[in-house]
Amino acid sequence: MVMRYFILLAALMIGFSGCKDFLVEKPTGSLTDKSTYTSDEDLTALTMGPYRQLPNWTGGATDWGNNLPQTLEFPTGEAWTVEAHALYWRFQTNQVSGDLLDDFNNQWNNWFTGVRDANFSIQMIEGMTGIASDKISKALGEVKTLRAWYYFNLVRYWGDVPQITKILENVADAELPRTSLKKIYDEVIIPDLEFAIASSLTDTKSTNGRITKYSARAILADVYLTCAGYPYQEVNATPTKEFCVSGAWTMKGYPVATGKVFLQKAKAQLDILYGKWSLAGSTYDDLRNPSKNNQGEFIFQAQYLSGVTNNGEIPCALPLISHISMYGDENGTFIPSMNYINSYNPADKRVQEKQFFFTTDNLSTKYDPTQSPAPKFDRPYLYKLYDTDAIKNTAKSGLNWTFYRYADVLLQLTEVNWALKTLGDAISDDDITKGINEVRTRALLPTYRASDISLKEIMAERAYELIFESKMLWDQRRTRMCLIDGSGTFAGIHDFIGHKAGEFSFSFGPMNLISPMPGSEILNNKKCLQSFGYLPKQVGQ
């Protein structure tokens, strides 16, 4: 009997000690918001998190061959596709809506995820103790630069967007209205970048893809330049007007007199960057060579590593089903329009075969072991993204996507100086010409005198040099001017409103100055109103 009771007692004790935590969850595979961050390694992990969205720049937007860079070129009217999946016809006929494939949903999600990642990291880094203050300052400089970059894209694309700079604590507060783009520039983008310039980031070039002060300065210069133009200056003039929802944009003409202070600030940053790189000795082949990533004229790039994170844009730029590559898909969806290409000076090196474009190639070994010539293409295709190793061997490209390179800085320098001169500042001729002429010299084109240069020459040079680098849409919107296609040169420039792009069936109106709010945001954020002229509208809008 004694034995029985002893066993019973033991069993009871075992049974109840086991029960105590029976229903308590203990996640083993993931950190949670209750985790704490204390070490240098934690600091690195927090700093790296916000970088993860950068490579999504070349990610897909649903459906075959429709990647996000297409969605930034199609609205300019200077792009084309031979393949129908990307629904280019909706841009051609002004039938773009916030539900168009995932053009807008994915872009929105990518950039706002970047913002959220940065908000989280900033909050956690600021709360770290026991780490040297210069390390904290450097990390915050990196992360805040990234947050500014994501927001800069958001406001350029959509104008007013929700402003959030902290971790969301309560999902009841998840729905936020659109905040004035001016407020976001003034309260987030500019302060974040100015913080980075003043932080303990190194004031050097980046050689490994991490943010340095040079990258922060390049972004800041562009931010100032953009704020000197539209839509910032129009909002600044009438801060209370709901431009994005009403579409009541009216201002035109560039440069804008009230933007002068921003132009001066931009000039200060560009002057620091000037001369830190050189185009001499570089070739256009460097643009498409992954081994030149983060070197030469590159300032800030989305990072790719073949086989780890691949640049998704490479096959989109190849002629449709041309059998010239190892890629399973050759999409033919990322193509400059014929009118655009015809607007190059035939003497321009960039338009020569296998510089920026190509019209012939050999068949891939996948189709022909002897690599005999493929049939000649019906038109030039973009060669800028021709990563030879990826196309001919691996079908996995580690070619970085460039956000800023020196040629862009040089052209901004010319624009800023030309604009300041136009607005009455004393600017030397050399300050105006030096940037654009370094770009033209590499292209084997004659140099300009200061008196040759007007906005058309500057915008045209940007169009030639930075073709399909996700620049033209921003240039059109911030200047409210569009290039008119021509033969051997652009025929001129035209006010954005009323401009009819060669491939389009309609003329731009106020609605085209910003993009439609994504369909998913309209559905799930009742406080978010649709941009003027677009579908789907908010309930009750």
Add this chain to the structure above:
Amino acid sequence: MKKKPIPNMGRNLMLKKISRFMKLCLLIFVMTVVQVTANVYSLQAGENLTASQQAGKKVSGKVTDLSGGSLPGVSVVVKGTTNGVITDNGGNFSLNNVPDNATLQFSFVGMKAQEVAVGGKSTVNVQLAEETIGIEEVVAIGYGTVKKSDATGAVNAVAATRLMDKPATNLGQALQGKVSGVQVINMGGGIPGGNPMIRIRGSNSINTNNDPLFVVDGIVGVGNVLSNLNPDDIVSTDILKDASATAIYGARGANGVVLITTKRGVAGQTQVDYKGSVSVGVMQRHLYSMTSEQLMYTYEQAMANGTKYGTINSTKDFRGSTGGSQSYSEMPWLFIPNDGTFSVNLTGKDGKQYMPRYNNNWESIVFKPSVSQNHYFDVRGGNDKAKYSVSIGYTNQQGIMKDSYFKRYNGSLTGDVKVFKWLDLSTQLGFMQSIQTYDDGITRSTAEVWPIVPITYPNDPATFGIYASRWGTNADFNVGEQWYNIIFRRNQNFGLTYRNQATGSMVLKAQITKDLSFKSDFSFDFNNYKYDYYSGKFYGGDGSASMNNNYGMYWQNQNYFNYDKTFGGDHTVNAMVGLSWSRYKYENLSASNSVFFTNFYAYHNLGAGAAARPGVGSSDGFNALASYFARANYSYKGKYMATFTGRMDGSSRFGENSKYGFFPSAALAWKASSEDFVKNIAAISNLKIRTSVGKTGNQEIGSYVTQRYVGVNSSIAMGTTSLTGIYPSSVGNPDLKWETTTQYDGGIDLGLFKDRITLSFDVYRKQTTDMLLSVPLPLSTTVGSVTENYGSVQNQGFEIELNTRNIAKGDLKWNTTFTLSNNQNKITALGPTGAPIYVQLGAGNATTIYKIGYPIGSFFGLNRLGTWSTSEAAEAARYGMRPGDLKFYDKNNDGKIDLQSDGDIIGNAFPKFIVGFNNTFSYKNFDLAIDIAIVQGVNKAFIHESAEDRQLVSGGLNSTLTAWRPDNQNSQVAQIRPGNGGAYYQSYADTHMLSDASFIRGNNLTLGYTLPGSLTKTIKLEKVRFYLSAANFFLITKVEGYDPEGSSLDKSFATAPNSDKYQYPNPSTYSFGVNVSF
């Protein structure tokens, strides 16, 4: 987030009581275990010696059924001995050596067993009642059984004889049409091993699992029942539908419960059975894709229309001299000179006429009649002290698509031992393995790959150049996408899914007093899921292999008392109270590699790959339930019955503040036929009126969803290396709790003319509240969703089950079962804003919507009006369109077509009515069963995007030939244009893809013949039955595609099961089988 103050006092008091009760239970359990251990070696079979050695005499008799028909094959055993025989073909038996005081046990599958005291007689005649129709039938109700006549809830019992009257690979197929209120949807079409989806009284919820809870031999929540359980092992299936029946399963009961009892040993003569069948599956319906002639006509038309719809890409246009660099004359691998038999003019650059070299019908190449087989053995025996059963099963189901199959191996052992007079021990061990091929999405190739492309080109470089010996793909014709032909895909792209499973249980039942018993079980369910996949080097890549290995281990321990007593003859009480613990632990491991130099290794040697960064991943976790439950049944004079149940479940899956949920139910029944005033009505043999109300729960969300996670990404490329970063990855919800379904049920059971006609009618209404909803959130501020208790769904409907014995006298018997189910589903609340939730808005999908006021699984889309005619050119231009383009209804008339803004609810994926009409006939030694299923009021989406809308990108259905032409302007298909030649097209989820998917299907026709007993005896067998059977033997429907039911698997949604993008065809199956009892 909602926050409610929670009254804690009451719960704490309750928990204290429960914990005291738990201690008591544990005490009794441990004492029982100790006693067993102490006495296990002294187990002696002392009793039956005396019985069997007593001298006895010969007893004979005849066994008949209620209608007087003789019953062959009935087991007759002297109770407590192994002395027994089987009745002959005339139902007669004769037994020697039967003591005067012996009791004879009569048992026969499908009949209610009977015991008869011999009482010195030498002739004992017995009538056995059928178990399925007999009113004394016992139904399982969870943690016990109840006489059907005393049951208060809506419970349907399906005995093995009825369940397996046709060949079925899984329980779902076997149940189809047999039980009212149960919808069995054939999700995978004819895919071998494809699991049907089972819905009991509709779908309660959107984001959680709506599958019923499977309880197999007392193991609650057994996994993979539909794939792995051999239906031949099943003795009976009980479906619990109303809350009174399901509430005893608390937080897991809301979707209904399927209680399964498998075969166990029997006392008496050893029974040996064999069942075997061979089946042939043949294609039933076709998808009509284009012939080479039709395709080339389309091509010529498309290019001619090219400039109308875009800027034509000249390299894709090889119409003779007008074309680009290549033409028919330069593509000898695909084209040969026209021998005059080809009607379309294909002019090469050389000016000569050409025709395609090949004209393949891919359907006929890949779908061939297939031969499947099924074998099953079981041996059962034992005596009063110990009973055992052994069964093994083998199923080899071959799909009609090349190289697709499902194989299953089952083994099961059971033992029932009377340890003491007061203690029973029951054990069971089962092992199952199934292997299924990867067939997902492959059937699409039959419609996508062009007929002009061969499987492989001959090894003849002189003619075929670089194409010699290569696999054919659409890309060989320069306008085609890289679509690989289906044989190529089967060759290069293969995967196998293994589902290995072991279940086991040990149940102790102690009879403490005459009225009080205690049961304790320990059971486990081990599941291993392994998926291996290889995509070949030639299949457009470097070769990539992956292996996924997941295991889940579930165990439960349940302990409960049962008290059964009748007081003063009028008051019968049955009470049960108990507690249980269960825990499920899982672990997943995956590895992948690519860049293989040869296809040789496939997934057998992942290390042979040379990827820069091979994939590796793992995760683990657990969830647990602690539960306390009780039930009381009370019956007064067999006229008035009441049942009360309650269960409290504590679940690890929910937030700190809301782990425990309480689920009560109550039911009342009045058996009017026991009242004198009804007894006097001769026609009425049974009349019972039932009503019940109760709450059940649903906790089927993943583990750990209440947490706020910080994710990790270890492959953030940075320069020439990659680094690790962390980021916020989920929203989390510490207040999350179970979802509750409140159900009201009213029913009537009626038996007429001595139960020649029995009818059950039930009406019900279910309201699901606090729905576990994945609430969409703005992507601007969150990751996009959070699981919250938001939303309500209502299901209401009625069910009729009518059984009639139309002819019961003499040799001819004819029974009919008619079931009819109606369920209306409606979402009544949804998320914090009530905003609709869209699913699959992108092109190439069937969009569905969850919207207040509409059922779950509503199809959403544009209204396709047809095509713009020439006279409507100006109106079309408003949309940027031309005559020949598709025309859609512009709901808001704003000159723009947008799916969200101009779309509407256009159909429903769940039917209004489901009817099962099952007939069984027997005449002498022949038996015949005919099952017909009728489903009415449902839509199916057949996604045309790539088949009609996206012309000349890859393949096409020949319905494209009805496209708009200047002389054929009344068309639903846009004018043919080159999708890959620079032309635009439109494709939306729309009314054109939906069709009425009502159908009438001949589910089964089986003709059986049982050998005469005299013949069987001479070959020393007990029973031999042969049968011929036809499944899916006819189908009447308007739907396009292979079948009105199901989805292509890669597009399947449980909440809208009818989205078809080239699903696997559902074959007609013809079987020959034999059942032998030795």
